[in-house]
Amino acid sequence: MIQPSYLAIVPARSGSKRLPGKNLIDFGGKPLIAWSVEAAKSSRYINEVLVSTDSVDIANAAISAGARFEELRKPALATDTVPLIDVVADILQKRGNMPDFVVLLQPTSPLRTGKHIDEAIEVMGDQDAVISVTKLDKPNEWSNTLPPDMSLAGFMAPSVQNRQSQDLSSRYALNGAIYVVRTERLLAERRFMLRNKIVAYEMSADVSVDIDTKLDLLVAKGLYLGLDCAIARLES
Numbered sequence: 001m002i003q004p005s006y007l008a009i010v011p012a013r014s015g016s017k018r019l020p021g022k023n024l025i026d027f028g029g030k031p032l033i034a035w036s037v038e039a040a041k042s043s044r045y046i047n048e049v050l051v052s053t054d055s056v057d058i059a060n061a062a063i064s065a066g067a068r069f070e071e072l073r074k075p076a077l078a079t080d081t082v083p084l085i086d087v088v089a090d091i092l093q094k095r096g097n098m099p100d101f102v103v104l105l106q107p108t109s110p111l112r113t114g115k116h117i118d119e120a121i122e123v124m125g126d127q128d129a130v131i132s133v134t135k136l137d138k139p140n141e142w143s144n145t146l147p148p149d150m151s152l153a154g155f156m157a158p159s160v161q162n163r164q165s166q167d168l169s170s171r172y173a174l175n176g177a178i179y180v181v182r183t184e185r186l187l188a189e190r191r192f193m194l195r196n197k198i199v200a201y202e203m204s205a206d207v208s209v210d211i212d213t214k215l216d217l218l219v220a221k222g223l224y225l226g227l228d229c230a231i232a233r234l235e236s
Contacts, residue, residue: 005047006121006180007099008040010067011087012107013078014055018213023058023107025217028224032211033058034065035110041066042114045121046103052087054078070094085190098183104192109177110220111207120178120201128185129198132178134208140171172200175208 012023012033019025023033033051040049051062054073063069070091077087088102103117116132124130141160146152178201179192189195209220 003045004100006043006045006101006103007183008043008046008049008103008105008117009088009091010036010040010049010051010062010105010107011084012051012053012055012058012062013073013080014053014058015078015080016212017080019211019217022211022217023053023055024061027110027217027221030065031061032110033062033107036105036107036112037062037065037067039112039114039117040103040105043103043117043121044114045118047099050091052091085186085192089187089190092183092187100183102179102181102183102186104179104181106176106210108211108216109175109209110211111209111223112177112203113207116201116203116207117178121180123199123201124180125199127197127199128182129192129194130178130180130201131192131198132175132203132208133172133200134175134203134205136171136173137205139169172202175203176210177203177208 010033014023016022024031027035037049037051040046049067051059051067051069052073053059053062054075056072059069059072073087076082077090084104088104092098092102105112105117120130120132139160141157144155146155181192181194185194186192206223209216209223211217211220
């Protein structure tokens, strides 16, 4: 039986506003982007790892970690308003041989490993896509918008006001770590969240940190190093 092919794409734009230079920030002794490249390289299913970036420095860091790099992303695809699907579609449309599946691995999820990637692909089974999620630590019913005067009147529905969190249904959120989508449908629908034949792969909260801010970075480092070690480093 012919095994499907999997192309991992690691998108790494240089112009982060909330955490400048985040894709090259040192995390555990190597650039942040290296973690996603190495996770993809250790997967039993991924055939090729490709980095997409507008930065020579990021490209070099990714190449050193084992990724392939073809060309710098054009400026029109390197702004913070461009959807990732446009970046991925541009890469795919330039290729001669299309992979059966695209595996999108954002470099801001360094605690995601090759084992997680393999498990996600295996969970997908005969579906056309799988996306990683994590369980929310607080019920969705406890959140709401606030008016300009910050009034809490009507903030929580009467039906949940006196109920314990364990009595409410569990909610999940996309954690940004893993997207695996059949290429044909990805290009046809122009989105990762397909209309059907798509399943979730649950990851625990301790490996689901998505680094966009300094606080996210500290939390991720704390989880990676162990809390005691992280506190010692902060105090040194």
